[in-house]
Amino acid sequence: MNSFTEENYLKAIFKLSQKTNDGVSTNAIAESLETKASSVTDMIKKLSEKKLVNYKKYQGVSLTKKGKDIAVSIIRNHRLWEVFLVEKLNFKWDEVHDLAEDLEHINSKKLTNQLDAFLEYPKYDPHGDPIPDKDGNIHRHQDITLADLKLNEQGIVVGVKEHSKSYLNYLESINLVLGTEIKVKEVVDFDRSMSVTINKENTVNISHQASKNLIIKRS
Amino acid sequence: MNSFTEENYLKAIFKLSQKTNDGVSTNAIAESLETKASSVTDMIKKLSEKKLVNYKKYQGVSLTKKGKDIAVSIIRNHRLWEVFLVEKLNFKWDEVHDLAEDLEHINSKKLTNQLDAFLEYPKYDPHGDPIPDKDGNIHRHQDITLADLKLNEQGIVVGVKEHSKSYLNYLESINLVLGTEIKVKEVVDFDRSMSVTINKENTVNISHQASKNLIIKRS
DNA sequence: ATATATTTTTAGATTAGTCTAAAAATATTT
DNA sequence: AAATATTTTTAGACTAATCTAAAAATATAT
Structure with a gap:
């Protein structure tokens, strides 16, 4: 052990x-x-x-192979527990990291796999990070961020590259959660900030610092 | 900490x-x-x-008061996790102890209380042990065992005093689980073994060693 | 009540993980 | 390519939790 x-x-x-x-x-x-x-x-x-x-x-x-297998299985645990905390115990996405850091070390293949089944085999955690499957395979998102989108391009928010409480809180405050549809209305040249429309409803201004940490799937 | x-x-x-x-x-x-x-x-x-x-x-x-509060809250955690493992993740009652020994040390009031709510505030764990409530109150069963019942008395199985895998497995093998109705049909004087009827169906023989570890509520 | 047995504590050592300060190796600059 | 800076490793010390062996206190037996 x-x-x-x-x-x-x-x-x-x-x-x-x-x-x-x-x-x-x-x-x-x-x-x-x-x-x-x-x-x-x-x-x-x-x-x-x-x-x-x-x-x-x-x-x-x-x-080594052995070391990598252990690392991946811990990451699998971590992300499954995060899903559990958010989906079943009503935690917010900015509250689950520290608890999952502890829970991930509970070492039982059966526990992990039963939890996976109970959660109906989720593919992503509450921050959009991919959950390794039973065999350790990880299906990563393509690495496209909001900052990569050009004027009038649009996409769906599928993850974040920065996990700090303050960033997650900020996103929530402007109604930017996973699944949100987003369209680029303006790009300011000098500081690379953007105006974007969220879910075809409201338009907000986003700094480059914020946009480059938002993982997007083009749509 | x-x-x-x-x-x-x-x-x-x-x-x-x-x-x-x-x-x-x-x-x-x-x-x-x-x-x-x-x-x-x-x-x-x-x-x-x-x-x-x-x-x-x-x-x-x-x-001390402080020490007791900590002990009780760990026992609360332990028993809530056991309920979770059995009710939600399909573990058997003889499989959950060791995992709960680890999970009980995850220290978060919010986690404990949300888990409690998610499980709909269970009063007993899968072995019939009482779960301390939020304020640390424990409602213990009366200490009556099957061995205390006289001829023709009956009761409901509400807990066990011995938690070994082998005992739990044995009970399951004779269909003795929590909630089972049990009636004493015969008491053998010399070794205090008993014949009991389970759920008005089958009759089995039980040693004193087994009967004195089965907690009963008279009915 | 004295001798004997048991329980509990102390003294000193060990292991895992960490640290500071200094030495050794590697990388960068001129 | 020599001098300087940076990174990495080593040496030695510290803390938490444990252990063995011996000493001290308490309990039991005659």
Whole structure:
């Protein structure tokens, strides 16, 4: 068995490798887990002993098959629990992350799969992140954001790239939730802010900072 | 915040004080948590520092109000999760204990109360143990077991005093589940075994060991 | 009431995970 | 290519929770 701490390292390494393709650096892991580089080195050695990561001194680290399987299954747990909290227990999408961080470490294949069935095999969590299936397959959205849309193009909001409470609250305050239809009415050249129409009803102004974190499916 | 370990000590002390009324002994705690007396002494000192237990060397230990509140809320969590696992995720009553041991430590009043509401405020868990309410009140069953019933008396099975997989499996194999109506048809004097009729249908023989662990409500 | 047995506590060591400070390796600049 | 900066690793220390072995306190038996 692996400790919560080990699992959190595996998850962090998995998420960081998504971005880089390359080996993940000690410092990147330290930053992501809000710990010190020396602690990371220690833990990497331990994970390497357990054959969960590939590691050569000073060369960065990558997950082995075994390590990746664990990371993916924890992410699966996390996202299923988020769905449960929102769909069944009436939590808001900005309230579920921390609880899911704890729940994800409850280690039972049966629990995970029964929960999945109970929720009717959801494909995405409340933030639009894809839920890995039983076999660890992840169907990612195409990486198109609102900021990529040109004048008069339209799409459906299918996810967010930034998960902070403040961003999620802001989106909700302007009625921008998953499934919302959005159309670009104006693009301001100098700061890349946009005017967009939401659900063919109201029009709002959105900063580039906000639009580049909104994942869109063209429609 | 308290660690899982601290919470488990509080829970163990709470359960042991139910039985004794008196202060709980170091050895009793050690046995219940499958650890050593010396470890218990160390932890008791720590809990005492935190004002969660009353402790005087060599005099046994008892919970303070604060300690008791924590213990009860963990038991509430445990039993609510057991209901969830059985009612919503189709677990059997002999499969849920270990998972609930983990889930009980997820610390969120909101989660607990929303789960309670989602389950429609159950009063008992799948083994008939009472679920403490929001304010920590516990409505215990009267302590009558099948072994207390006389010839021709009858009652409803409302709980078990022994939670081992083997006992629970045995009960299920003879169709003895919560809610079953049971009537004493014969009591064998020398070994106190009984013949009982289950749901007015079939009649089975039950050892004293089995009957004294079955909690009954007279009917 | 003294001797013996049991229980509880203390002393000192161990393991997991973390940290700081310094050393070693790698990367960047001039 | 040497000097400087950055990153990574090592060395050694700390805390939480545990353990074994021995000492101290309490309980039981004769």
